[in-house]
Amino acid sequence: MSESVLLDEESTPLDLRLSDAELDRVRDHVTDFIADQVDAAGAEGAVLGLSGGIDSTTVAYLAVEALGAENLRGLVMPGSVNTDENMSDAERVAMELGIEYDVIEIEPIAEAFYDALPEATDAKMAESNVRVRVRAVLNYFAANADDRLVLGTGNRSEALTGYFTKYGDQAVDCNPIGTLYKQQVRQLAAHVGVPHDLVMKTPSAEMWTGQTDEEEMGLDYDTLDAVLALHIDGPLSTAATVRALDVTEEQVARVEELYESSKHKRAMPPAPADLTL
Ligand SMILES: Nc1ncnc2c1ncn2[C@@H]1O[C@H](COP(=O)(O)OP(=O)(O)OC[C@H]2O[C@@H]([n+]3cccc(C(=O)O)c3)[C@H](O)[C@@H]2O)[C@@H](O)[C@H]1O
Ligand SMILES: Nc1ncnc2c1ncn2[C@@H]1O[C@H](COP(=O)(O)OP(=O)(O)OP(=O)(O)O)[C@@H](O)[C@H]1O
Ligand SMILES: [Mg+2]
Numbered sequence: 001m002s003e004s005v006l007l008d009e010e011s012t013p014l015d016l017r018l019s020d021a022e023l024d025r026v027r028d029h030v031t032d033f034i035a036d037q038v039d040a041a042g043a044e045g046a047v048l049g050l051s052g053g054i055d056s057t058t059v060a061y062l063a064v065e066a067l068g069a070e071n072l073r074g075l076v077m078p079g080s081v082n083t084d085e086n087m088s089d090a091e092r093v094a095m096e097l098g099i100e101y102d103v104i105e106i107e108p109i110a111e112a113f114y115d116a117l118p119e120a121t122d123a124k125m126a127e128s129n130v131r132v133r134v135r136a137v138l139n140y141f142a143a144n145a146d147d148r149l150v151l152g153t154g155n156r157s158e159a160l161t162g163y164f165t166k167y168g169d170q171a172v173d174c175n176p177i178g179t180l181y182k183q184q185v186r187q188l189a190a191h192v193g194v195p196h197d198l199v200m201k202t203p204s205a206e207m208w209t210g211q212t213d214e215e216e217m218g219l220d221y222d223t224l225d226a227v228l229a230l231h232i233d234g235p236l237s238t239a240a241t242v243r244a245l246d247v248t249e250e251q252v253a254r255v256e257e258l259y260e261s262s263k264h265k266r267a268m269p270p271a272p273a274d275l276t277l
Contacts, residue, residue: 014225014226018184030062051082051206055203058192077138079107106138135169152174152176153169202214232259
């Protein structure tokens with residue numbers, strides 16, 4: 001499929017699309033990366049969580065190219081919020097790729113945490129983050145037992161905005177698509193043969209019913225990616241970004257706020273400076 005069908009020209013403030021030749025290079029680069037990571041660790045393969053979403057599906061396709069289907073294991077981990085459609089899409093991906101996979105219901109595990117600290121369940125984000133962290137524990141349980149690496153599915157847009165759960169979906173051994181903005185992940189997905197309905201799916205963390213990334217962040221991905229590329233990664237001032245993209249100052253400020261407030265998620269936990277004793 002041509003990448004031109006993926007993005008709505010009218011709503012794309014900055015064209016970050018990669019050419020087919022560039023997508024070929026990215027595909028090779030990422031598959032080499034995955035193979036090198038597993039090799040360098042002396043590991044037997046990899047595991048990853050399959051959500052039926054674009055990011056995990058794309059990483060699964062690339063990991064099978066890199067490692068072979070026999071060396072990738074998928075974990076489909078439905079919780080109370082996941083739709084049946086997403087969970088059956090996750091299984092469809094595993095079957096299509098011919099990888100071994102497990103379906104693990106996480107709600108009983110999450111419930112044990114809620115029972116242990118009932119008052120914390122009043123904080124809805126904290127409660128939702130438990131499910132994300134339960135999946136991380138299961139990924140590492142499976143990886144550790146079989147000498148495999150945990151593949152992450154984080155992309156550049158999520159990393160720069162802190163749009164992930166600390167020590168949850170970010171608790172991984174490497175991030176194969178970590179340098180790509182979300183709209184480029186979508187393009188790469190189409191390029192490597194991910195089914196069209198999955199390529200076009202609305203991104204959601206599925207932490208509560210009806211959640212979408214774009215609604216929670218207050219920006220659509222095309223705008224977010226463009227501001228990240230020009231203003232956060234790039235050199236343009238707020239005023240120049242507003243002029244270049246026809247976005248508002250408030251939108252640029254929102255991206256800055258997401259970026260600044262999530263710096264702690266992109267750094268190792270700090271310790272005091274060394275004292276000379
Ligand atoms: N300044 C600071 N310096 C050091 N640490 C700081 C800190 N501020 C908070 N913290 C720590 O970070 C914690 C808050 O971070 P965290 O637990 O991550 O929680 P938080 O950032 O509040 O929420 C997670 C966000 O990521 C989104 N998400 C999560 C999972 C998956 C996806 C997806 O796209 O699939 C999206 C979710 O919708 C939500 O917007 C605090 O409890 C505190 O421990
Ligand atoms: N129900 C689930 N079962 C297994 N893994 C999951 C589940 N939900 C989330 N994950 C893992 O957490 C990751 C982060 O979720 P995220 O929503 O950002 O990515 P995605 O679902 O793959 O794509 P999208 O952002 O387009 O929805 C997923 O890629 C997947 O690895
Ligand atoms: Mg998702």
